[in-house]
Structure formats: C-alpha cells, structure tokens
Amino acid sequence: MIRRAASLALGLALCGQPLAAQDHSDHSGHETPPAQAEPTDHSQHQAPPTTAPADPAPAQPAMDHSAHAMEPAPSAPPPPAAFEGPRHAADAIFGERAMAEARAQNHATHGEMKTGMVLIERLEARVAEGHDAYLWDLQGWYGGDIDRLVVKSEGEGAFGGPLGDAEVQALWSHAIGPYFDLQGGLRLDIEPELRSHLVLGVQGLAPYMWHVDGAVFVSDRGDFTARIEGEHDWKLTQRLILQPRAEFELAAQDIPERGIGAGLTKLEAGLRLRYEIRRELAPYVGVGYEAKLGQTADLARAAGEDPDGLALLIGLRAWF
C-alpha cells in the first residue's frame, strides 16, 4: 500500500513545482519553452500507431458503467511539460561529466557488446580407396550485432603428400536482415598457387534451418567463380546430430591451369553424424561423395583421374 499523500508531498518537495505542468502562468521563469525542447524525432517516438486498434484494453466488467461511457484515450504525443528541463535528470544532481561517463559505460553493457568465436566446422580425415586425405574448414568472427570481421580458411591435402588446396578469406560482414549477412573482402589462395580474389557473398540461416554460405570470387586474373554450400543439423537426440551437407562450385570460364571448365565444376555431398560431448566439442563420422562435374569432369578423365569418389570421414567439430 502506497502512501499517496506522502508520495505527492515528496513529489512536490523534490520537484519544486511539479504542478507547473498544468499551470504555466507562474514559475515559468525556469522552464524551457516546450517548442524548443521538442525536436521532431522525440514526438515521433510516441506517434500514433497507424494500425493499432483504438482501445487495446480488455473491457471492463459490465457493472462498471463509467468505463463504458468513456471515449478511448487518444494516441497523442506527450504533453509539452514532458520535454521540460535538462536532457538528463541526473545531470542536475551529479554533474554532466560524471553522468556522461556513466552513460558511455552503459553503451557497452546495454547493447554494444563485442564478442567473437572461432568455429572449426570440419577437421577431418577422408579415407578413400588409394588416397587418404585430410581437410580443414574453419571460420572465426569478432564484432557486434551488425558489423563483424570474419576470417575463413579451408584446405585439403593427401596424407604423406603435398598440401593440395589452401585458402584464407578476410571479410567484412554486415547484417542485412534478421538471418543473413552480406560479406565482402579478400581471398588468398596459398595452394595450389598463390592467387588473390575479391569476394562478395551472403551467409546466414535459410528457411527450414539450413545454414548457407554463398559467394562469388573474381581472381587477380579476372576469372569469375562461385561457391555455395548448405548444411542442416538434424537432432536425433540432444547430443547426437546428423548433418547433411552439400557444396557446389561454379566457374564462368575455363581455368585451364586448375583443370576447371566453365559451368558447374564440382559437387561435394556429405552426411556426418556427430556427438556433442559438449556443445564446443563434437567428434563425428560420416560419408562424403565428391564429384567433378561437366567439362571439369571431362578434363579430369582426360588426365586419367577419377572424376568422383566416395570417402569415409572421421573428424571433429569444435568451437571456442
């Protein structure tokens, strides 16, 4: 139970003249003219909702006749008195500087938190007939809700052999919707040869909970290529997760030194079953199918290679 009288008395004592809001004739000396303190963006805040029903309130019980007689209150902006005084109340008591510092600190703890993670999506051994290989696929990010720095790296090689492919991307990532980020930056291929690319892509969560990542690349030689991958986590139990994954690669032109023909160049499909010992640590087994496609497959066959093959996968998904 609140002591209403005390409340009002205290309000009066603290406020000087709180009722000046109703009576502007006296004590107007220290009041800012309302118009001056009322920039448009303020009034905007309480603008009447265009689609809102006139009266959101549940009806009063039928007995309450006064409620029935009332017109619903208007969706009006705050009265001029609500704009009076300094910008921040506490500045008048503790000083502007001390309060400004505290407000600056508030930003970091009320919405501007920066954070990041490193996700090793796939660190795996690929056991296939005749040639066992390894692969890594990881990415890390740091930043806020909207803008982030993203680093991605992937590569593969044969056990006991040379590194086959290796690349690193450094991207600026900007949220363009609730589920998708636009990413742009640079990609550097270290193997099979040193090559740089411009990157423009999108990454995010598609309907039906598919994580997708697609990008187009323009190399320093002017070659256009693209890549799109998607994966879905299907929870069998809280810790056992079956993940179908597919990746396509495309090229806009032939790139002979890489054995690539224009068109769809490569498909990778995999099914991985992982067990989350913790969220951050999940070993997996799986099967993977990799196929060169179209002209790229023809080029492989001409070189005496198998254009496709199955592999048994053993790996680890981890993040920190």
Add this chain to the structure above:
Amino acid sequence: MDLSTSLISPQFTRRSLLGSAGLLAGAGLMMPAWARGSSLTHARNGFGELSGEVIDLSIAEHHFITGGRSGHAIAVNGTVPGPLIRLREGQNVRLNVTNTLAEDSSIHWHGLLLPFQFDGVPGVSFPGIKPGETFTYEFPIRQNGTYWWHSHSGLQEQAGHYGPIVIESAEPDPRYDRDYVVLLSEFSPLHPHEIARKLKVGEHYFNRQMLTATEGEMSGEERRMWAEMRMNPRDIADVTGATYTYLINGHGPADALEYLFTPGERIRLRIINGSAMSFFNVRIPGVPMTVIAADGQEVTEVEVDEFQIGTAETYDVIVTPGAGSHALVAEAMDRSGMGVASLTSHPGHRATPPPLRETPTLTMADMGMGHSMAGGPEEGGTMDHGAMNHDGVDHAAMGHDMGGTGADAGAGGAMDHSMRDLSKLPPDVKTGPGIDMVSPMPVDRMDFPGLGLDNVGHRVLRYTDLAAKTANPHRMPERQMEIHLTGNMERYMWSFDGKKFSAVTDDPIRFAFDERVRVKLVNDTMMAHPIHLHGHFFELVNGAGMMNQPLKHTVIVQPGSTATFDLTANEPGDWAFHCHLLYHMHAGMMQTVTVRPFPDRETGA
C-alpha cells in the same frame, strides 16, 4: 529504531532468521539452516538481516559453492544472497554502500518509491559507485511489503549481488503467525560474461531440451512449419539447469534448506524471484496458498495451488500446512531444474520433492497468431488456449483487434503465415536485423497462467485473478501509447521498438508529471519478457474494475501477446524501464522513462 544493528555477525544471523519479531511465539526453537559454510573466502549461502535507520553494505568478490558446483561470486556483506533489509513503513533509511570490487557497482532498490537519484541505475539515476567508493542512499520509506535489491551494473546480479527487502506495515497484520522470505535465484559456475558470450555465439548453448527426432510430441507437418520459420518451439529459457543450480535463499537442492513451523500456524511466505533469467513455477504439493500481495502491493485474497513467478516479481502467500514435511518447489519454467526446500514441522525431515514435469512446447498462440489460430492438438494444448478464449477479457481484446484493424483482412480467418509483416508495426519501430518476428495477431493473455501451466489440473494463478485490495484513485487514461518488445533469437538481439538502449540514450519515453497514460506492450518475440518500470507502480489492465486494477512494478508479457497497464506518472525524474531478464537487458532491451518536470540543481534535493 535501533541504529546499532548495521552489521550482523554470524552469531546474530541465526536470530535474525526468525522473521517478524513479536509475531512468533516460542520461535526460538525453530530455525532454518541457513548460514552454512565457514571459510572466510567463501560467500555464505543464505543471509543475515539488517534493520534500523543506518545500514552499511559492502560489495566484494567471493567464491560460492552449492551442491557440486562452485565458482566466482559477488557477495554483499559476505553472503549470497546479500542481507535481508528489514524496514518499517514511515521510517527514514540511510544506506551506505561500499564497493570493494575492481569495477563500478551499484544497488537498485527494486520496487521502492524513492527520489530518482537514489534509484541506483548507473547512467540513468546516478553515476554508479566507483571501486573503493561509498555511496549513501537516503530516503523515506513510503510503503510496505516485499521487495528486493540488486546490482544494476553489468552482469553482477547474476554473480550473487542481490538480496531481499521486507518493509513492515505501520499497522500490525494479524493474518499470519510466522514470516519467511523465499528468495529464488540461480547460481552458475560460469562467469556471467561467459554466459553472455555463449548466448551470443549461439547454437542454443544451454538448451538441452530441444525437440529431437526422438523427443517431444509434434507432428512432422508442424515441425516443418517451425523449421520453415526458423524458430524453435522449445525456446523457453535462454539459460537453463544445464549450468544453473536453482537456489532458495542461496541454498541449492543439495543444501537441504528447512523452513520450520508448528502445526496450525499460518505462515506468510514472501516469495521473491531474484533470479537473473528464470521464471519459476512455485507450489507446495498438498498445501494450498492464499495470495495476499503481488509485487509488494496487497491484492484481494485468492487461493491457488500453483503460480508462475516471472523474473523480478514477488508474491506474498499465506499457507497453513498440516504436520509433516512439505516440499516447497520452485520449478524452472523450462523444467530443467528446480529449487527445493522443506516446509517442515519436524527439524531434519526432508520432504521429497515431486519429479520435474515434462518440458512444455510453444504453440501458435506464442507466435502471436491469436487464440483462434489453433494449429493442432499438440502438447501444450492450443485446444486449451481456444477454450480460454471465452473468458471475458480475451474476448474483448480479440473483438477490438478484429474490429479496429480494417487493414488486417483475414484476421481471425485464414492462416496468416507471415511472421514478419513489418507493415503491422507502428512507424516509430526501427526495422532491421534486430527484428526476426512481428506478431501477426497479438492478443491480451492476462488470463494465461504461464507456459506449461495451462493444463496442470489444479488452480493456477493468472493475472486476471489479481485485484487491488484498496481502491486506486479513479482516473481514466488521458492518452495511450504502444511499445513493441522486439528481438532476434538467432543473433541474440533484444530491444524495445527495434532500438537498443545504446541507440536511444538521449531519446527517452516521456511522461508529464501526474499524467495518466495507458501503455500497451506488444511482444513481437516468442519469449515471455518480465518488463519492469522503476520508481512507480502501474496498474495492470486485467479486467478488474478500474479502481481495483492490481498495482505492479513488473509485468510478464507472454510470447506473441500484449499486456496493457495504466500508469499515473507521479514520480519525477529519469527511471529505467527494461526487460528483467538480465541478458536481454544487457543486449539492449532497456529504455529510460522520464517524468517531467523534475528538480534542477537550485530547487532539487
């Protein structure tokens, strides 16, 4: 008032547990077993009691252990929770708060009416308390009831920086013989910043109760619909029993907390949800509870078997248990764990708590599809929601929604599957990546007992059961406004009207002094948010007569729903207004409410 009891030593602690002195006859025999633990470096589980006109509090780093979990804690006067502050209506109090941490700290007096500069929110009401500094709060006590206090700096509250407040009424209350505080909270061995990071980097880190191929009853069709919308029907609690041990007065289930009583006694339980992130279902199986106050304010007595308490809410109940041991259970809303204590007439006899019930699953109503959009007979019972539709309150709300929105063709009719129709938002809501959903047909759900409690088969408290015991002044609202609760679960972004607190520091929600405004909160997310306004009590528009709308400082806005309150803005100054889920506030779900004019340097305090 005794001015000397500013610091209570452990030997005093036991005496202080007895509750309202004078109300307990022969109480010396009955003492709960708090104040366990001895090492100086460890915070004690449980708390002592301070009263008088001068109270000293000291905030310090500590270590905390409960059950098998231990970790960093911030303790006040060496205990987690910090001391019970027991005051008397009409007294003045001076609280000297010393910060021995290496970072800024603060104490907010949750639910107290006071001058805004003593409200304790850094950056809003005062600059905060720097390391090594002492800040003195001084104000008259203008109310009675059950409240609490906590840090409003960073994530300190999660680490143990909170405690109860009891304000005795000026007149004695003859309705009970014994008075206990039941402060619900949670402890995690993880540092709060690590919890915040894990929420941000995603993957529903703490949720071990997701629907899986082998768990949860939901048709394939409905699962696909949820997946299509990129939403998780088990998105009930962000942080769960996977890391939390749920505490009652600082005691985990393994700590065997006892509340003693003599058969026949009427016991007042002051239940405070002082957790950072948890809603609790509170019940004492076999013992009905008579609710006498909500958020410290008296309500018309209503008897229930269970109630859901949102973060930062308080309820006072009176129980008259029979001889024996009864389990006092505070089950987390997502059923991932519970706080347990024994209400017993036999010291040392532990009551057996009931098992955890099955995790509830969200329904179409939680997506803001209204009651009439029942998706199917899944568990959680859209059918039940449909049935509730016939309560007067909801019916009226529905009627208004349908009548008032000519543009919303199809409302109440065909399935409107657009879960992000931005045209449904008022123009002042900032759209963008921070909003992953717009409730298509949000309705008032004050008659909803809480997620998972709509089909339990016994009496559960609903907001529509609450009515102020003493009449409020009769005043109709002079204007109305709408505030949208917005978020993006995947990115863990939370805001009001699509704008994080960091974006609106200089653009508060404005009220003129003594203005009466009807505020409608529209929840465009699939989580329940406990929305707290500092320094005021608002009246829930819950169907009670205008003069008996219950006074609250915190209101739960159910997922995809609306909740409306009437506010008489009669406390001048700047006040925090925020979601009381700590990590939601930390992500930006906060605003300043300003009531003008307020004192300037010349006229002010």
